[in-house]
Amino acid sequence: MVYTDPGLTFLEYYRLFKTGLQDDPCINWRQLTHGGLIAQINDRGPCLAVISGLHGDERSGPLALLEWACRQAGPLCPSDKRVWLLPLLNDQGWDKQERMWQEVDLNRAFLPNREGTPMFVQEIMDEWTRRPPDMFLDIHEDDTRPDEPYLFWYKEETHDLALQLAEHLQAKSEPWDDLEYWRGSDEVYLRTLGCQHCITIESPAGWAMQERIRWNLAAVEWCIKHLGELF
Numbered sequence: 001m002v003y004t005d006p007g008l009t010f011l012e013y014y015r016l017f018k019t020g021l022q023d024d025p026c027i028n029w030r031q032l033t034h035g036g037l038i039a040q041i042n043d044r045g046p047c048l049a050v051i052s053g054l055h056g057d058e059r060s061g062p063l064a065l066l067e068w069a070c071r072q073a074g075p076l077c078p079s080d081k082r083v084w085l086l087p088l089l090n091d092q093g094w095d096k097q098e099r100m101w102q103e104v105d106l107n108r109a110f111l112p113n114r115e116g117t118p119m120f121v122q123e124i125m126d127e128w129t130r131r132p133p134d135m136f137l138d139i140h141e142d143d144t145r146p147d148e149p150y151l152f153w154y155k156e157e158t159h160d161l162a163l164q165l166a167e168h169l170q171a172k173s174e175p176w177d178d179l180e181y182w183r184g185s186d187e188v189y190l191r192t193l194g195c196q197h198c199i200t201i202e203s204p205a206g207w208a209m210q211e212r213i214r215w216n217l218a219a220v221e222w223c224i225k226h227l228g229e230l231f
């Protein structure tokens with residue numbers, strides 16, 4: 001089943017998402033205060049955290065993860081690897097098809113001092129602090145580059161995970177190193193916790209929805225395949 005309906009509400013989304021995974025015995029569920037769900041797939045091995053829908057007007061990441069959850073074509077992940085999956089974060093922005101959550105940019109809300117940080121973001125921060133993932137993928141889209149997929153590559157890295165994924169996805173790698181400028185993003189927060197294998201990807205909003213979904217899923221599957229490898 002493929003869901004490309006951009007009119008899907010937050011609650012409808014999670015109903016479908018949970019239904020898609022309900023027969024999988026390897027999933028542990030947790031609910032955030034605003035109703036969002038975290039699906040933890042398997043309970044041992046290296047962990048990939050995947051998050052999407054921080055910006056409510058960027059539809060293809062959550063829709064890709066919904067399609068993935070509903071595929072029913074065998075296990076989503078080998079049993080010796082874990083996936084921590086939060087497919088849609090911004091409830092109000094999603095339903096209004098707006099970028100922000102109550103005028104808060106959720107990708108600037110992962111703040112150590114928690115000033116202005118919504119409760120459901122604090123819950124995620126607490127969970128990551130208790131158990132940081134080994135690899136992290138944040139799925140966005142960009143409407144300012146209608147035809148150019150790219151990902152962010154942290155220049156100070158001592159490994160080439162991001163560059164390898166960029167090659168696999170035929171995406172441009174956008175170098176960055178200013179942690180202060182990106183302070184409050186989920187990626188910077190995880191880097192301060194010691195997670196060094198973080199990637200934020202941006203599909204072009206100018207692509208057809210199904211093309212963006214396909215590209216996002218290629219990234220998820222590549223990360224799972226290479227999870228636990230030394231980069």
Ligand SMILES: [Zn+2]
Nearest residue numbers: 055058140141
């Ligand atoms: Zn975004």
